[in-house]
Amino acid sequence: MTPGPQRFKPRHGNPILPGSTLGILGGGQLGRMMALAARSMGYRVHSLDPDPHCPIRALVDRLVTASFTDSQAAGRFAQECAAVTIEIEKIATSSLAQAAQYAPVRPGVEVLFVVQDRARQKDWLARHAFPLGDWKAAESPETLRGAAAAFGFDCYVKSCQDGYDGRCQFRIRSQADAGAAGSTMGDRPVVVEKALEITAELSVLVARRSMGQIAIYPPALNHHVEGILRWAVIPAPLPQGILVQAQDIARGIAEALALEGLLTVEMFLVHGERLLVNELAPRPHNSYHASEQACATSQFEQALRVICDLPLGSVEVVRPAAIVNLLGDLWDHNGPPQFSAALDLPGVRLHLYDKQIPRPRRKMGHLSALAQTPEKAIEKVREAHQRLTQQAGNVEY
Ligand SMILES: Nc1ncnc2c1ncn2[C@@H]1O[C@H](COP(=O)(O)OP(=O)(O)O)[C@@H](O)[C@H]1O
Ligand SMILES: [Mg+2]
Structure with missing residues (x-):
C-alpha cells in the first residue's frame, strides 16, 4: 500500500488500551525494559531493529529486522501498531514520518529532528534561551x-x-x-x-501528553567516568533551589518542543549554582533506571502511559534508589561475574539486558539498591558493584 497524505488523524481523548499492539523502533535495553512494562500492563509489543539478536527479542510478539533508515519497513511496521515510539535517536526522521502516516508516533518527528543532530539541538536550545555552555x-x-x-x-x-x-x-x-x-x-x-568544571551532573525526566498534562520527575544525580554513566541516584541530593531550577528548565524545554512523550534533559551544575543544559534524549534514560524502585511510576510505565495517551502516573519518590551500570569489562572468558556476591546485600537487585556478546564499555545490565537516603543508596549499590569488580580486576567507578 502506498502511503497517502497523512492517512492517520490523531484522536485526542482516545486512549490506546491494554490488548493493543505497541510498536517500539529500536530493540536495545531501553526498548526491552519498555516491553517488560508493556507486558505487565497487558499490551502486545512489536519492535524493529537491524539486529535479530537485539535485547528485546524474547519479549515481543513480532521482531522486524530492518534498518532504521528503511522508511518503507517503518511504514509497514506502523500499520500493525496502535501507537509507535522510539528507544533510540538513530531512527531516520523519514522512517518516523512514514510510521506517522499510520499510527500516532510519540515523541513526534519534529522532536526527533531537533535532537538528532547535536549542533541543531544546541541551536534550538540557544534560540529558545535555554542555558548552554x-x-x-x-x-x-x-x-x-x-x-x-x-x-x-x-x-x-x-x-x-x-x-x-x-x-x-x-x-x-x-x-x-x-x-x-x-x-x-x-x-x-x-x-x-x-570543557566545563562541573560540580555535579543531573538529569530531569519529563512526560508530556498531547493535551498538555505534564509530569516532571525529581532530578537524578549522575556520575560519569570517561563519558559513560557509572552510577545514578533518585532523588538527587542537591540543594532544593537547584532542583526546582532544573525542573523548570526541563518543563520549559518540553513545552517549547510541544512534546508528546518522554524527554530526558541532561544538565551540568557549574560553580555550584548555575545549571547548563548538556543534551536532550526523547526517550527513557539510563539515569532513570532507579525510577523502577524509587518512584511510584517507573520511567518505563510512564513511557507507555504517555504513548497510549493515558493519565500520567505519580512521580513521587517512594524510597531513594540508586543504580550502577554493569559494563562488559566485568565479563571474562569464564563468563559473567559472580552475581551472588552482589545479591547477598539486602535491597540489591540485578537487571540484565540479555546481550549475547560482552564487550568493554558495553552496558550489559545494572544493579539497583534501595536505602533510606540517596547517599546510602549510592553507597550500597557501589558496594555491591565493588564485590563484582574484586573478581574482575580494577574497573574505575
Ligand atoms: N563540555 C563538557 N565539559 C565537561 N564535561 C563534559 C562536557 N561534555 C561532556 N562531558 C562529559 O562527558 C559525558 C558525556 O557527554 P555527552 O555530551 O552527554 O555525550 P553522550 O551523548 O555520549 O552521553 C558527560 O556526561 C560529561 O561527564
Ligand atoms: Mg550524555
Missing part, C-alpha cells in the same frame, strides 16, 4: 582547530550524529589533540564545547 559548530579539520583554539585547547569535540556513551567524542587538551581529532573527523560535522 560555550560551543561552536565545525565542519572541517581547519574550523575544528580554530574552535578548539578559541577555547584554549581545553574542550570536547563531539560528532553531531551517532554519539553515545562518550563515543565519537574527543577530549582536547592540546593543539596536537585538536589536530588528531580533526584528522579522525575529517569533514564530518562536529560541535566543539568548552
Whole structure:
C-alpha cells in the first residue's frame, strides 16, 4: 500500500488500551525494559531493529529486522501498531514520518529532528534561551582547530550524529589533540564545547501528553567516568533551589518542543549554582533506571502511559534508589561475574539486558539498591558493584 497524505488523524481523548499492539523502533535495553512494562500492563509489543539478536527479542510478539533508515519497513511496521515510539535517536526522521502516516508516533518527528543532530539541538536550545555552555559548530579539520583554539585547547569535540556513551567524542587538551581529532573527523560535522568544571551532573525526566498534562520527575544525580554513566541516584541530593531550577528548565524545554512523550534533559551544575543544559534524549534514560524502585511510576510505565495517551502516573519518590551500570569489562572468558556476591546485600537487585556478546564499555545490565537516603543508596549499590569488580580486576567507578 502506498502511503497517502497523512492517512492517520490523531484522536485526542482516545486512549490506546491494554490488548493493543505497541510498536517500539529500536530493540536495545531501553526498548526491552519498555516491553517488560508493556507486558505487565497487558499490551502486545512489536519492535524493529537491524539486529535479530537485539535485547528485546524474547519479549515481543513480532521482531522486524530492518534498518532504521528503511522508511518503507517503518511504514509497514506502523500499520500493525496502535501507537509507535522510539528507544533510540538513530531512527531516520523519514522512517518516523512514514510510521506517522499510520499510527500516532510519540515523541513526534519534529522532536526527533531537533535532537538528532547535536549542533541543531544546541541551536534550538540557544534560540529558545535555554542555558548552554560555550560551543561552536565545525565542519572541517581547519574550523575544528580554530574552535578548539578559541577555547584554549581545553574542550570536547563531539560528532553531531551517532554519539553515545562518550563515543565519537574527543577530549582536547592540546593543539596536537585538536589536530588528531580533526584528522579522525575529517569533514564530518562536529560541535566543539568548552570543557566545563562541573560540580555535579543531573538529569530531569519529563512526560508530556498531547493535551498538555505534564509530569516532571525529581532530578537524578549522575556520575560519569570517561563519558559513560557509572552510577545514578533518585532523588538527587542537591540543594532544593537547584532542583526546582532544573525542573523548570526541563518543563520549559518540553513545552517549547510541544512534546508528546518522554524527554530526558541532561544538565551540568557549574560553580555550584548555575545549571547548563548538556543534551536532550526523547526517550527513557539510563539515569532513570532507579525510577523502577524509587518512584511510584517507573520511567518505563510512564513511557507507555504517555504513548497510549493515558493519565500520567505519580512521580513521587517512594524510597531513594540508586543504580550502577554493569559494563562488559566485568565479563571474562569464564563468563559473567559472580552475581551472588552482589545479591547477598539486602535491597540489591540485578537487571540484565540479555546481550549475547560482552564487550568493554558495553552496558550489559545494572544493579539497583534501595536505602533510606540517596547517599546510602549510592553507597550500597557501589558496594555491591565493588564485590563484582574484586573478581574482575580494577574497573574505575
Ligand atoms: N563540555 C563538557 N565539559 C565537561 N564535561 C563534559 C562536557 N561534555 C561532556 N562531558 C562529559 O562527558 C559525558 C558525556 O557527554 P555527552 O555530551 O552527554 O555525550 P553522550 O551523548 O555520549 O552521553 C558527560 O556526561 C560529561 O561527564
Ligand atoms: Mg550524555
